Amino acid sequence: MEELIQHLTPILKEVWGYIFPNEIELHWGILIVLYPYLTGLVAGAFILASLVKVFNVKELQPTYRLAMLTAMAFLIVAPLPLLAHLGHPEKAYEILITPNSTSAMAMFGFVYAWYLMAVLCLEIWFEYRRDIILWAQKETGIKKWIHKIISLFSKDISEKALHFDKKWVKIVTIIGIPSAFLLHGYVGFIFGSIKANPWWSSVLMPIVFLFSAIVSGIAMVLILYMIITPVRGKQLDILCLDKLASYLFYVMIIDFSLEALDFVHRVYESEESIKILAYLVSNKLFISLVVIQLFMGMLIPLAMIALIKIMKSPPDLKKMVYFISAILVQVGIFSTRWNIVIGGQLFSKSFRGLTVYKITFFGLEGFFASVIVFCLPFILLYILTKILPPWEEARNQ
């Protein structure tokens, strides 16, 4: 308690205008910024993977398995920031066993469990089954047993069985696309359905979340593919990169249009809250929204990819531009999440004042904790690639 009081007291002096006295404590901090960012990457990576299986985009085959594992790694970590931010993490199980049926948040456990078990685990299992069985046959020791257990002791790699696997990968992916939409659209709904908060309350919120998720997922897989492949001493597949960048470009155009629509709609309707929101955007959020999210994270990458596509550029230049664009997009999407979650709490519901967000460094909700949460999926991904190598050569063994 002492710590909290020490943290809040200086904020009293930095409040602009009038805010309700209970609003000085900002309730959802950086961990809740991470949550939609991480689930967005899950949904985005999965949608990218599904392009290969459902829409037959052959060029993206080199990133298919990597995208699946990325989705898995981020999905496993996604609930952690939520759990860490609860006042009583030890009671979190109540959300699963006695959920309140009118609460959007109560659906989290079910949407999450469905996505993890019915979509990702199943698809990865069917996709890898043949390889796991073959690996287990060749290996010895603990690795053999890990693979045996993951294959659930199945041994059948007859033509018929493999055909069955293939069919089911496709079916699961088809179920998976709406599920991925549900997973992230639902996160958007958590914010979009809060009528008390005009910055959040928008019917476009779930769909904006979704498209920004796809943008971030594609960019993340592109970054991972471009880092991992040279590290493994392999050649980057330029056709695959071109395709990834094209999809990134198209989805960014949709995302940008949706966000522009949201903006124009707000300004045009000019409701009660417009003055304080305009002040919020032009002051507290100017750097993170206008500079980082809009220019750095959206317009510059769009322009760069467009230019490189129009002009016939050498592959090396292309690679560099794609990589820089993807990094910028990543920063931009993180900033988007920040602007939604933190931005939505910086103005008072009295519409008469603004407060500040001061990030702490230590503690469960501090900066370091969130850095750890952010790094975890990459560590997990490393472990996953050791157990289930997504590389082509591992497959052809």
Add this chain to the structure above:
Amino acid sequence: MENKIIKTDKKVERRSFLKKIAILALAPIAFGFLGASDKLKTVKKWMLENGYIPSNHKWGMGIDISKCIGCGRCAVACKNENNVPKEPFFFRTWVERYRIYEDGDIQVDSPNGSIDGFENTRTTNKKMLRSFFVPKICNHCDNPPCVQVCPVGATFKGEDGVVLVDSDYCVGCRYCIQACPYGARFLHPETHTAEKCTFCYHRIVQDKLPACVEVCPTQARVFGELNKKSSPLVRFLRMNKIGILKPSLNTEPKVYYANLDMEVK
């Protein structure tokens, strides 16, 4: 023959094994249901002790803005009565001061929720058009957004219309705080659960008035039944022009303001 016996043994083994698995899987769920049935423990105890039947009541509050002098006694009494932390970040009720100037400029403040009183500092020479105090409190909405969003149902609207939080059940996710349009909720820094005005529930089950109403020197606050003609609140609603806060949000507040100004949000 021997073979057969072994086979049936295996079957029995499998059956008992599956049974055990099922029990293991169901145990936490059963545990949760027990927890849920235990939910209203404290509240029920009060009710039973005092012969209080919630369905016989529907509580509300009237606040006459023209009577409030901004003394802040209500906010002090509330903190004392309900063990609200004394720091200026946690309030179940507070009083705001509005100063509206001729040029349309509006100043609103509530230093320490009005507990330390209001300083008579005039920062401008502009002529004042009107000025008044507004006591704020949980509106005990009939259509409460906080109750709608609570993931575990820890916050609920009782049969008597009072919106309460069961701190034994609250997980501290703070979604209700985000959903409240009136800033009436906070997270208790010690229990880490959501907190708000209860209309002094422990007092009303004993037929007493909420602390803020009891101490108000000008009777700016009126507490009472909404469904009983003889109640002082019904009289208040009959005698005054009534306004509610943020009517466009359709929360249906049960805190009614007389002489409410358009600038109050």
